[in-house]
Amino acid sequence: MLQWSGIAKNAALAAITECIIMERYQEEAVRAISDLVKTNSALAKGTPRTPFGEGAAKCLADFLALAAGMGFETHNYDNYVGEVIFGEGEEFAILCHLDVVPAGEGWTHDPFGGEISDGKIWGRGTTDDKGPAVCALYALKALKDEGFVPGKKIKLIVGCNEECGWRCIEHYNEVAHMPETGFSPDADFPVIYAEKGILQLRFHFVFDRAPFLYMQGGSAPNMVCSYCEVLPRSIQIPKAESFGLKIKGKKLICIGKSAHGSTPELGENAMLPLLKYFEHIPEIKNVIDCLFRDKYGLTKFEDETGRLTMSPNVVKFRKGQLQIVVDIRYPASIPYEEIIAAVNKMGLLYETINFQPPLYHAKDSALVKTLAEVYEECTGQKAEPVAIGGGTYARALKNGVGFGPEFPGDPALAHQPDEYISVERVGLLIDIYKKAVERLTK
Structure with a gap:
């Protein structure tokens, strides 16, 4: 025993x-x-x-x-x-x-x-x-x-x-x-x-005659847009269906998947399919090219803390102006001034709504x-x-x-x-x- x-x-x-x-x-x-x-x-x-x-x-x-x-x-x-x-x-x-x-x-x-x-x-x-x-x-x-x-x-x-x-x-x-x-x-x-730097910017796009009367989506600047809706001047049903959009009355609706704004690749941004529906409009194509396709190469910034990410998370259209809030997370060793200089190359009107150094x-x-x-x-x-x-x-x-x-x-x-x-x-x-x-x- x-x-x-x-x-x-x-x-x-x-x-x-x-x-x-x-x-x-x-x-x-x-x-x-x-x-x-x-x-x-x-x-x-x-x-x-x-x-x-x-x-x-x-x-x-x-x-x-x-x-x-x-x-x-x-x-x-x-x-x-x-x-x-x-x-x-x-x-x-x-x-x-x-x-x-x-x-x-x-x-x-x-x-x-x-x-x-x-x-x-x-x-x-x-x-x-x-x-x-x-x-x-x-x-x-x-x-x-x-x-x-x-x-x-x-x-x-x-x-x-x-x-x-x-x-x-x-x-x-x-x-x-x-x-x-x-x-x-x-x-x-x-x-x-280490934590990346945080830069949240609100971009302004002005239209003489936008292809929609209303657009809104996103819940928070640091959260991938999971719901977006738009009131277009007209609806092309086959085209809307090809982009996976839902039709509710006179509105087009897209449902995506939320994720943290620092990891946009884990979500599905509901804003993008709606914008693609209107991509034949040059002004809308410019929005997509700058903020989603990274035409100016911001995501090329990289160091040991990772690549720069940018996630357009909140959108609102009112009175001829489209406003989109973009959540940027930039590598810890890259100076803020260098990031802003790259943003300025886009030639867009914007304002800073939140900044936190790395x-x-x-x-x-x-x-x-x-x-x-x-x-x-x-x-x-x-x-x-x-x-x-x-x-x-x-x-x-x-x-x-x-x-x-x-x-x-x-x-x-x-x-x-x-x-x-x-x-x-x-x-x-x-x-x-x-x-x-x-x-x-x-």
């Missing part, structure tokens, strides 16, 4: 107890994510009290109430942004966001139902970024319950305007103090050492190396730092990086229909973020 020493028995019991406790955190976190997803926190009409709409304000209040119930100090800064405080000393940030992009088309699950089925939580924000925010919170709770005393003041900062302008971070910098170092669980694993850290920097080590310990997989085209709150820090929640080989879920996070993944994220915070703040 196998005999256990007292030390071995105690170690085994401790391991079993920890496993049971972590399972409880996982269960609680799953319910919390489901509850938060039920609130549509996409940007809506604001008021002085709710700058980004009622949904974002409610989501923030609910998240902070959850944290306060765990015994953490919390602050709500005018419904722009909130924070959860743990510890004292030099500040360390975990930056998440509670706002989401619009649901868009193509869902087979209610985007705001918080459904839990097939081992997954379904809904907008489960992966980007309500799910990871909740996992980070439960990582702090796990540490707190263990009696861990951080050597730093941990600030879990949750914004409400990450997807559409970062006014939440601007407000935070006005009313609070932003730490210099930290990570954002709003990207990919193993760890993000982020870059050496792969052997202390923060990147530590997070890579944590990833390897928790997963058993080799951690090679990667670059992305997406933009995270890590840019708000002098020394910040993206760290999860998506793993190598995961399907692209952010900004797409039927977004989900698996129940198993929730438990793994809590464990990874717990170990990362402990290692970086002890």
